[in-house]
Amino acid sequence: MTLQGVLDAVAAVLMVTGALLSLAAGVALLRFPDLLSRMHAAAKPQVLGLLLMLTGCAIRIATVVDITTMVLIAVFQLATAPVAAHMVGRAAYRDGQTRTDLLLTDELAPHLDRFSDKPDDKPSRFPATPPE
Amino acid sequence: MSPQRPSALTKRERLRSRAIAVIGLVLVWNLLWGAFTWLNTITGAVIAVALLVVFPLPPVKFGGRLRPVAVVKFFARFFFDLTVASFQVAFLAFRRGEPRSAIVAVELRVKSDLNMTLVAEAVSLVPGSLIAEADHQTGTLYIHMLGVRDAAHLERLRAEVLQLEARLVRAIGSDAELRLVEAPVPTDREERPA
Numbered sequence: 135m136t137l138q139g140v141l142d143a144v145a146a147v148l149m150v151t152g153a154l155l156s157l158a159a160g161v162a163l164l165r166f167p168d169l170l171s172r173m174h175a176a177a178k179p180q181v182l183g184l185l186l187m188l189t190g191c192a193i194r195i196a197t198v199v200d201i202t203t204m205v206l207i208a209v210f211q212l213a214t215a216p217v218a219a220h221m222v223g224r225a226a227y228r229d230g231q232t233r234t235d236l237l238l239t240d241e242l243a244p245h246l247d248r249f250s251d252k253p254d255d256k257p258s259r260f261p262a263t264p265p266e
Numbered sequence: 267m268s269p270q271r272p273s274a275l276t277k278r279e280r281l282r283s284r285a286i287a288v289i290g291l292v293l294v295w296n297l298l299w300g301a302f303t304w305l306n307t308i309t310g311a312v313i314a315v316a317l318l319v320v321f322p323l324p325p326v327k328f329g330g331r332l333r334p335v336a337v338v339k340f341f342a343r344f345f346f347d348l349t350v351a352s353f354q355v356a357f358l359a360f361r362r363g364e365p366r367s368a369i370v371a372v373e374l375r376v377k378s379d380l381n382m383t384l385v386a387e388a389v390s391l392v393p394g395s396l397i398a399e400a401d402h403q404t405g406t407l408y409i410h411m412l413g414v415r416d417a418a419h420l421e422r423l424r425a426e427v428l429q430l431e432a433r434l435v436r437a438i439g440s441d442a443e444l445r446l447v448e449a450p451v452p453t454d455r456e457e458r459p460a
Contacts, residue, residue, distance in 0.1 A: 154356075155352055155353075155356055158355070158356030158359045158360065159355075159356070159359070161359045161360065162355060162356070162358065162359030165359055166358075166359070166364075166365065167364040167365075170367065170396065170398065170410045171365060171367060171412055173396055173410075174355055174394060174396055174410075174412045175355060175359060178348075178351050178352050178355045178391065179352040179353075179355050179356045179359075181348070181352070181391060182348055182349060182351075182352035183352070198300060198301065199300030199301065200300070202296075202297040202298070202299075202300045202301075203297070203298070203300060205297055206294065206297045206298060212387075212391065213387070215390070215391070216386070216387050216389075216390030216391055216396075216397070217387075219390060219396055219397075220386070220390065220396070220397045220398075220400075223396055223397070223398050223410060224397075224398060224399055227369075227398050227399065227410075237366075237367060237368055237369060239368045239369065239370070239417075239420065240368070240369045241369055241370055241371035241408065242369045242371065242398055242399055242408040243369075
């Protein structure tokens with residue numbers, strides 16, 4: 135097998151694996167029971183799926199201009215996906231959107247009052263008393 | 267004053283943190299254009315400085331130093347964990363039944379903002395964990411763990427987070443921080459309300 139053939143095969147495997155992981159993320163989004171669990175699906179298999187896809191593309195395309203863009207996509211994906219997941223998850227938890235019957239333990243609940251009002255921070259955009 | 271809490275930055279530190287921001291932005295600019303040329307670097311630097319004047323970044327205290335071997339180790343382990351995590355969650359997606367989960371409080375040993383941010387980022391991307399809340403006063407991360415089987419599994423996941431923190435500090439922490447994480451983890455931790 136030629137070098138190009140090997141590279142093509144590697145790229146194909148990476149892209150198909152990436153696609154399957156993204157599919158799994160989609161299935162997980164539909165099947166997982168509550169919002170926090172679903173954020174796991176959105177944050178993880180999809181990130182690796184994208185990374186594999188990008189690597190596969192980089193091997194196939196192999197021009198510097200495109201690869202630099204793909205590096206940026208990867209970096210920003212890794213940097214931003216957890217932040218987005220955290221913001222959504224946090225809002226969901228405070229809003230009581232968690233299926234507590236599925237939680238083995240919840241070590242946040244006893245401390246939640248710490249987060250409703252933080253005097254050392256900038257004035258909070260949230261009301262000091264959490265809505266019932 | 268505890269050594270972990272960052273105090274006000276000195277002028278030199280502030281300058282250094284700005285310089286790093288400029289270098290980072292110039293790098294991004296070059297990558298966006300797809301070529302490292304003098305023209306890109308100079309225009310990138312002008313834009314970076316302008317950006318930082320208009321939108322100043324919050325100061326980041328970086329008291330550590332880079333240890334290249336530990337950095338490579340950290341990333342190697344990180345990508346390994348990322349791969350395992352992805353397939354675990356993918357597997358859970360196709361399994362019957364609803365996955366159990368748990369919210370665990372993990373108190374980090376190094377409580378600097380930078381360390382908390384980086385640990386939170388890495389934790390969010392590795393096996394079954396998501397940051398539900400972060401308390402920067404006590405340096406505690408509240409982590410939602412997916413697919414937790416039982417209490418023993420939970421403790422193992424908790425220990426994994428602390429190991430991740432240790433790897434990170436080994437990679438970029440200061441010597442004082444390194445001593446904090448190299449200290450043995452107390453096995454009989456204080457009782458938490460279940």
